[in-house]
Amino acid sequence: MQNDSQVKIQVRNLSKVFGDDPKKALKLRDEGLKRPEILEKTGQTLGLSNIDFDVRDGELLVIMGLSGSGKSTLIRCLNRLIEPTEGDIIIGGENIPRLSEKALLQCRRRHFSMVFQNFALFPHRTVQMNAEYGLEIRGIPKAERQEKATHALKQVGLEGWEHAYPTQLSGGMQQRVGLARALANDASVLLMDEAFSALDPLIRRDMQQELIELQHRTKKTTIFITHDLDEAINIGDRIILLRDGEIVQIGTPEEILTHPADDYVARFIQGVDKSRVVSAQRTMRPVRATARDTDGPRTVLRKMVENGLDSIYVVDRERRLLGIVTVDEIDAAAKSGQEAIDTLISKDFPSVGPDEPLASLYKMFTGNSYPIAVIDEDSRLMGVVVKGAVLEQLAEAEAE
Amino acid sequence: MMDFDIPRIPLGDWIEGGLDFLTSEFSGVTRAISRTTQTGISLLNDGLMWMPIWALMALVILLCWRLSGRRLAIGALLGLGLIWNLGLWNPMIQTLTLVVLATLVAIVIALPLGILAAVSDRFYRVIMPILDFMQTMPAFVYLIPAIPFFGIGSVSGIFATVIFSMPPAIRFTTLGIRQVPKELVEAADAFGSTRSQKLVKVQLPLSLPTVMGGINQTIMLALSMVVIAAMIGANGLGSEVWRAIQRLRPGEGFEAGIAVVIMAMLLDRLTQTLSGRKKKP
Ligand SMILES: Nc1ncnc2c1ncn2[C@@H]1O[C@H](COP(=O)(O)OP(=O)(O)O)[C@@H](O)[C@H]1O
Ligand SMILES: [Mg+2]
Numbered sequence: 001m002q003n004d005s006q007v008k009i010q011v012r013n014l015s016k017v018f019g020d021d022p023k024k025a026l027k028l029r030d031e032g033l034k035r036p037e038i039l040e041k042t043g044q045t046l047g048l049s050n051i052d053f054d055v056r057d058g059e060l061l062v063i064m065g066l067s068g069s070g071k072s073t074l075i076r077c078l079n080r081l082i083e084p085t086e087g088d089i090i091i092g093g094e095n096i097p098r099l100s101e102k103a104l105l106q107c108r109r110r111h112f113s114m115v116f117q118n119f120a121l122f123p124h125r126t127v128q129m130n131a132e133y134g135l136e137i138r139g140i141p142k143a144e145r146q147e148k149a150t151h152a153l154k155q156v157g158l159e160g161w162e163h164a165y166p167t168q169l170s171g172g173m174q175q176r177v178g179l180a181r182a183l184a185n186d187a188s189v190l191l192m193d194e195a196f197s198a199l200d201p202l203i204r205r206d207m208q209q210e211l212i213e214l215q216h217r218t219k220k221t222t223i224f225i226t227h228d229l230d231e232a233i234n235i236g237d238r239i240i241l242l243r244d245g246e247i248v249q250i251g252t253p254e255e256i257l258t259h260p261a262d263d264y265v266a267r268f269i270q271g272v273d274k275s276r277v278v279s280a281q282r283t284m285r286p287v288r289a290t291a292r293d294t295d296g297p298r299t300v301l302r303k304m305v306e307n308g309l310d311s312i313y314v315v316d317r318e319r320r321l322l323g324i325v326t327v328d329e330i331d332a333a334a335k336s337g338q339e340a341i342d343t344l345i346s347k348d349f350p351s352v353g354p355d356e357p358l359a360s361l362y363k364m365f366t367g368n369s370y371p372i373a374v375i376d377e378d379s380r381l382m383g384v385v386v387k388g389a390v391l392e393q394l395a396e397a398e399a400e
Numbered sequence: 401m402m403d404f405d406i407p408r409i410p411l412g413d414w415i416e417g418g419l420d421f422l423t424s425e426f427s428g429v430t431r432a433i434s435r436t437t438q439t440g441i442s443l444l445n446d447g448l449m450w451m452p453i454w455a456l457m458a459l460v461i462l463l464c465w466r467l468s469g470r471r472l473a474i475g476a477l478l479g480l481g482l483i484w485n486l487g488l489w490n491p492m493i494q495t496l497t498l499v500v501l502a503t504l505v506a507i508v509i510a511l512p513l514g515i516l517a518a519v520s521d522r523f524y525r526v527i528m529p530i531l532d533f534m535q536t537m538p539a540f541v542y543l544i545p546a547i548p549f550f551g552i553g554s555v556s557g558i559f560a561t562v563i564f565s566m567p568p569a570i571r572f573t574t575l576g577i578r579q580v581p582k583e584l585v586e587a588a589d590a591f592g593s594t595r596s597q598k599l600v601k602v603q604l605p606l607s608l609p610t611v612m613g614g615i616n617q618t619i620m621l622a623l624s625m626v627v628i629a630a631m632i633g634a635n636g637l638g639s640e641v642w643r644a645i646q647r648l649r650p651g652e653g654f655e656a657g658i659a660v661v662i663m664a665m666l667l668d669r670l671t672q673t674l675s676g677r678k679k680k681p
Contacts, residue, residue: 106592108589108592112590113590113591114587116586120586120587122606123606133588133591133601134591137593185591191590
């Protein structure tokens, strides 16, 4: 199911020691010691240890972990705001830890823009000038950078605030400026370090939603850091779970919730409302039988009887879903000698995409009793969800 | 009593030897500096003297009014009126000339040093003890080396004043830049700023109020030193005081002293409002 998208960044064997004798700390690490023991023995902090992962082009990757787990260190190693102790970070054919100072500047300008937890806006610059900053230092001509900054501000809903100063704005709006400053820059990867953690819960929800929409629209590769599992699940295409500087699990929100890698993750995910996460795709069953639009009533009737169905979905040659017919109508048409079924196809049926969460599926069973059709982007029928399966999953979620 | 005959360390001789060496080796340089400074003094002084008194006074009052407000403008009117009335206008202009020139030179030297000390820990460790030393040294000690270099007169006065008044400008520049929030510097770095872009676009603008505070102190120190420099022949209010002391006329001495205080207050308030001024949204 996972389409093999292109890899944007490869991180291999990345480690970071905070201290003056990193070799010693890494040696102890290789002997199997963990962060607390190494700290005790050497006074040095093993910030990150043997981090391996890929960032896929266009994905929204969340790095999650408790405070102190090394999230900020990891994201800052990517653009070398923190010098990694060892390891490779490969983007666009360049290995970032090996770059010269000069090449590093170019790499940061081309590939990375960043949004910070405490906004880190320049207080002496207007909103517009903040948004222009990245372009300005790259020497982009004034007209062009004004246009790009204006566009970015528009994307985050800050039209009309160009000439305000950051201190005149609320927290949520300030972070929009932070986001616009990063977007205007046109870098290929967006780094967000707890970008929404300082915001009120309500504003935070809004910002998450807007980020998801923006990210889906622009397909900008985004690495988002959070200590909040709900946030991670809400926005992440994939999640990397970090503990004490090590990766504990990488997977989609659903994989992590349904197959926690170990007790730590399992404890972590307790209390998360699964019905919001478990998707239609997970609950759906293969379709037992479908009718073709070219089938006659008698063929369809036979398929239904053989499979014990009282309604059946009709698809075309490419398996695109056309509608649903019921056994009563087909029976009547067969008796009256009708040749085609196209007049009988009803468009009044429930359908969802594969990512629809369980919670909203349940609500759809109120009207008729047709199974819910799960269709892909080209409206091809992937499977159906029946009421019993939803109830089963919900019960399971409750039990855990 | 035991009498160990420890030879006295000839520290003074060494310093003298060093000064002799410097004055003879760099006489060309010192003469050039002397000439330029003298020209600067004459130009500025003549310019200020050329202006009618009422025009200059009006200018200062207007400046006070625009930068600070009515109170300072009224203060300036009364203060400057008193100075004029006491017949101390010309010495006041001479003092102002020396203060302005010395401050300008001090700032031109101090800013780069302060920036360097902010970005380089090693330079910071070297210069801070030197600044401590400079600031604990009694003010008029600086007069001594000035004379062999530049002789008696206003140039020596400026030289000593520059050295004496420079430390706060350096210190505050360093402090201001180092005080810029770490996150903002990090943000500048994250977008790929070069060192100088970071400095010009983020660190310097944000440290400006602090730097201006340092410049304010430098001006105050310069004023006090310019008065002391009358001892080595610098013209102005200081020499009025000096003459009054020598002739045992305490009244005249106090009059000149009051003129200095008025100048100090006006300069202080003016530069303070500059440093405290917030960017208007
Ligand atoms: N500059 C530093 N010097 C020493 N230890 C550090 C430094 N920065 C971070 N650490 C330590 O590294 C660990 C990870 O920190 P951080 O990456 O900030 O965690 P997170 O962002 O997940 O809260 C923490 O134990 C922290 O104390
Ligand atoms: Mg952090």
